[in-house]
Amino acid sequence: MICEPSLRRGLFDIVRRVKQIALVLLLTISAFAQSERPRARDLGIEVGILPTGPLNAITDVSGVLVGQTTLIRGDNVRTGVTAIVPQSVVTGEIPGPHRIPAAVFVGNAFGKLMGSTQVEELGELETPILLTSTLNVPKAADAELDYMLALPFMKDVRSLNPLVGETNDGYLNDIRSRPVGRDEVFAAIKFAKNGPVEEGSVGAGTGTVAFGWKGGIGTASRRLPKEGGGYTVGVLVQSNYGGILTMNGAPVGRELGRYYLQEYVEPKRSSVDVGRDRADGSIMIVIATDAPVDARNLKRMAARAMLGLGRTGSAGSNGSGDYAIAFSSAQTGTPRLDNDAMSPLFLAVIEATEEAIYNSLFRATTVTGNGHTVEALPIDRTLEVLRRHNAFKPVLSQP
Numbered sequence: 001m002i003c004e005p006s007l008r009r010g011l012f013d014i015v016r017r018v019k020q021i022a023l024v025l026l027l028t029i030s031a032f033a034q035s036e037r038p039r040a041r042d043l044g045i046e047v048g049i050l051p052t053g054p055l056n057a058i059t060d061v062s063g064v065l066v067g068q069t070t071l072i073r074g075d076n077v078r079t080g081v082t083a084i085v086p087q088s089v090v091t092g093e094i095p096g097p098h099r100i101p102a103a104v105f106v107g108n109a110f111g112k113l114m115g116s117t118q119v120e121e122l123g124e125l126e127t128p129i130l131l132t133s134t135l136n137v138p139k140a141a142d143a144e145l146d147y148m149l150a151l152p153f154m155k156d157v158r159s160l161n162p163l164v165g166e167t168n169d170g171y172l173n174d175i176r177s178r179p180v181g182r183d184e185v186f187a188a189i190k191f192a193k194n195g196p197v198e199e200g201s202v203g204a205g206t207g208t209v210a211f212g213w214k215g216g217i218g219t220a221s222r223r224l225p226k227e228g229g230g231y232t233v234g235v236l237v238q239s240n241y242g243g244i245l246t247m248n249g250a251p252v253g254r255e256l257g258r259y260y261l262q263e264y265v266e267p268k269r270s271s272v273d274v275g276r277d278r279a280d281g282s283i284m285i286v287i288a289t290d291a292p293v294d295a296r297n298l299k300r301m302a303a304r305a306m307l308g309l310g311r312t313g314s315a316g317s318n319g320s321g322d323y324a325i326a327f328s329s330a331q332t333g334t335p336r337l338d339n340d341a342m343s344p345l346f347l348a349v350i351e352a353t354e355e356a357i358y359n360s361l362f363r364a365t366t367v368t369g370n371g372h373t374v375e376a377l378p379i380d381r382t383l384e385v386l387r388r389h390n391a392f393k394p395v396l397s398q399p
Contacts, residue, residue, distance in 0.1 A: 037200060037365060037376070040358040043383060044393040045248060047358065048351030053221035056355075057197045058234030060221040061288040063087045063329040066236065067192030068203030068217070069184040076174035078369035081140055082203035082217055083188040084236060084286050085128040086329055090189070092153030099124035102327040103295045105302035107309070111282045111321020112137050115163035123295025125327050127162045128189055131204035131238045131284050134168040136180040143185035165323055167240035167282040169207030172369040197236065200363030207369060208240035209281065210360065211313070212258040213377040214367055215239035218360025222348035229341065231291035233348035235305070239360040241281035241322070243315035247358060250389035252382055253313060260315050280319030283309060283357075287349055292330035297342055302326040304346045308353025 040047065041056065053060025065085040071077055088098045102125035104116045114137050119125060127148055132140045141162040148160055169175060188203070197219045199205075205216030221234040242260050245253030253259035257269060260279040285305045293301065302324035309322060316322065326349075337345075366376045386392040 037363045038379070039199070040355055040362055042395070043362070043379070044395040045358060045386065045391070046393060047220075047248065047355040048222075048347070050222040050224065050348055050351055053223045053232050053234065055196055056221050057219040058084065058221060058236040058286065058288050059194045059197055060223070061232050061234040061329055062290050064234065064288045065192035065194055066197045067188040067190070068198060069180075069188045070202045070206050071179055071184065072206065073179065076370045077177065077179050078173040078207035078367055079133045079136070079169055079175075079180060080203040080206045081136070081180050081184050081188045082131040082205070082236075082238065083128045083185070083192050084131075084288070085189060085192040086125065086288070086327060088329065089126055089128065090148070090151065092151060099126045100327055100329065101293065101295045101298055102325065103299035103302055105299055105305070105324045105326075107306045107322030107324070108316055108318075108320050110319050111166065111323060113163070113165045113323050114138070114141050115161045118161040119163060119325075125163060126160065128192070129286055129325060130162070130164040130185065130188070131286075132164065132166055132180050133173060133175055133204070133207070134166045134170070135175050135178050137164050137166050139178055139181055140164050140185050143182040144189070146182060147186055147189055163325070165238075165284040165325070167204070167208055167238050167284060167321070169240065170370075171207070171209055171372055172367055172374060173207035174370055199359050201365045201367050204238045205360065205364070207367065208238060209374050210239040210357075211242055211245040211253055213361060214364035214374045216360045216364040218356040218358065218363065220352040220355035220359060222352045224344050224348060228344040229291060229337075231289060231345065233291070233345060233352055234288045235349065235352040235356045236286045237353065237356045237360055238284040239357055241283045241314055241320050242279035242317070244313040246311065246313035247382070247386060248391035250386050250391035252385050255385045256378070256381055279315035279317035282321035283314075283323070285309070285324040285353055287324060287326040288329060289326070289345065290329050291345055292334040292336050293328045293342075293345070294336045297337065297339070298326040298328060300342060301345055301349050304349040305353045308350040309357070311350070311354045312357045
């Protein structure tokens with residue numbers, strides 16, 4: 001039987017909707033499975049001096065949504081996509097893309113950040129920011145174009161700049177299969193929301209590795225006091241890099257016996273697996289703020305993320321792609337802050353970046369894929385190290 005075109009389209013839409021629902025259910029199941037893994041502050045690990053926002057997440061910044069699609073398929077697929085969505089770029093408040101101030105800072109450029117040159121040239125962001133697996137960047141960008149160009153207010157748009165970053169999850173994931181496609185990207189953007197953000201082995205962090213342990217998605221925020229403007233800074237990271245893990249100054253990686261160049265320092269003790277313990281890798285750092293900051297000062301904020309990254313023990317290796325993207329959700333026309341007002345925001349970026357990375361490690365679960373297993377950071381042993389170095393405040397109930 002040959003279906004009428006309208007019937008075929010209807011069936012196609014039903015199948016697509018079912019697939020999207022399945023993706024959301026998979027994400028929910030994944031988040032539930034990791035619910036017993038705590039965040040850094042749940043354990044008494046307080047980073048810096050500034051207070052957090054209510055959720056201690058990038059979604060504490062007004063107008064910022066996060067959506068994620070997690071792909072766990074068979075024995076080899078462990079990947080996904082994470083979308084950071086400034087509401088103003090998808091709501092059609094003005095005809096065509098609603099551009100907001102943005103900037104990119106590159107610590108080491110061994111990576112792929114599609115769309116970065118236009119952001120650098122114009123100081124503007126006009127799409128959601130997508131994070132995914134290295135070889136999926138072009139597919140994710142193409143899917144984002146499909147999504148954005150289909151929005152009613154985009155009907156006359158003839159140029160659009162998708163911004164897509166990545167880290168390489170090829171140790172745990174069959175990266176050559178490039179499984180993230182249109183449905184996964186559409187789901188991540190369409191179902192992006194405010195509120196708590198899933199962390200750890202989800203979305204673009206499903207197959208990542210950090211410091212030889214399971215890395216992933218992490219987030220944190222800082223809120224300045226009224227005297228400093230009362231602004232909020234939120235950070236989200238996709239951690240997939242190496243070095244010598246340090247937490248609040250404590251040498252966690254070294255005392256746990258897993259760190260970069262261990263084979264040089266302790267050749268008899270070392271059991272280095274180059275797939276897990278090397279310093280090569282990448283990190284994507286996304287910074288959002290409601291402070292009225294122009295592109296030039298957003299770039300200065302993005303640069304400070306590298307200081308937070310350094311506090312965690314990053315080795316900044318030749319093969320590491322260290323990128324920070326910063327944007328402001330402040331309303332157009334609001335007077336921009338001058339240089340003298342920036343220092344508190346710089347500190348907020350540093351502290352939130354450091355804590356977001358810790359959250360990506362603590363929330364991540366052990367993952368097996370592509371013939372390898374990467375263990376989650378051992379919480380009890382980590383706390384023992386922190387206790388010895390007086391680097392946290394013990395809480396009454398710990399997992």
